[in-house]
Amino acid sequence: MGLTKTEIFTEEQNQLATMLKALAHPARVAILQSIIRANSCICGDLVDELGLAQPTISQHLRELKNAGIIQGTIEGVKVCYCIEPKAWNLLAKEMNVFFNSYQDPKGCC
Amino acid sequence: MGLTKTEIFTEEQNQLATMLKALAHPARVAILQSIIRANSCICGDLVDELGLAQPTISQHLRELKNAGIIQGTIEGVKVCYCIEPKAWNLLAKEMNVFFNSYQDPKGCC
DNA sequence: TTATTTAATCGTAATATTGCAATACGTTAT
DNA sequence: ATAACGTATTGCAATATTACGATTAAATAA
Numbered sequence A, B: 001m002g003l004t005k006t007e008i009f010t011e012e013q014n015q016l017a018t019m020l021k022a023l024a025h026p027a028r029v030a031i032l033q034s035i036i037r038a039n040s041c042i043c044g045d046l047v048d049e050l051g052l053a054q055p056t057i058s059q060h061l062r063e064l065k066n067a068g069i070i071q072g073t074i075e076g077v078k079v080c081y082c083i084e085p086k087a088w089n090l091l092a093k094e095m096n097v098f099f100n101s102y103q104d105p106k107g108c109c
Numbered sequence C: 001t002t003a004t005t006t007a008a009t010c011g012t013a014a015t016a017t018t019g020c021a022a023t024a025c026g027t028t029a030t
Numbered sequence D: 001a002t003a004a005c006g007t008a009t010t011g012c013a014a015t016a017t018t019a020c021g022a023t024t025a026a027a028t029a030a
Helices: A011-023 A026-038 A043-049 A054-066 A085-100 B011-023 B026-038 B043-049 B054-066 B085-100
Strands: A070-075 A078-083 B070-075 B078-083
Touching (some): A011 A054, A011 A085, A011 B011, A011 B026, A026 A043, A026 A078, A043 A054, A043 A078, A054 A070, B011 B026, B011 B054, B011 B085, B026 B043, B026 B054, B026 B078, B043 B054, B043 B078, B054 B070
Antiparallel strands (some): B070 B078
């Protein structure tokens, strides 16, 4: 199939999975690290930094943007991409809750 | 293509992306939440809880196990799945580092 | 206007993922 | 031995993802 049965899961589970999926590619991890390091990035810079073709980078940027993780501002011929603080902080918090919901093995198998 | 060019990314980026991918499905989020809540789970329990077929659950469990996030112990006819503490805590720490590497917009576009 | 620059979109090929029915595999019970 | 139970594996269909060449679009420069 290849089609996730989203209807059987909670909204929370689906949202968390969607956000994680947006991060779950080395190119997108690298893009986010570059944006964070430089405070903001332009598509062309990322094409030079990573070794991927321009359409590929553009596609990854769109995915991050669709997930709400980054935002793009048109600046003349260029587009300036940077982190969307609200979404980032929300995701950071949710991930924290998720990971902290488990603490150590009090009698496992 | 559908083939990620892992060779152009750092080991760290690939590992983080791989771990995130293992979590990036609502069924696997749900499975982990169930395991954490119950401390340990059996495949059949998860089949009942979530609404997915047994082979599908088994497959998701295998992915989580391959990623090192959970471990399975054979207990007679059953297999007891629980969190792998080391991998979990490592991932939690890495996620923390990743999310904390960005702090607020000091002059964005 | 006509280049030039930068990024998005389209189309497509290769591969990966999701889900399940059918089946196989171990382990325990009878 | 054989039946029952719980799980893993296989095989397959439908869909999604990744990557890029070719092209388009939109803004600035000449």
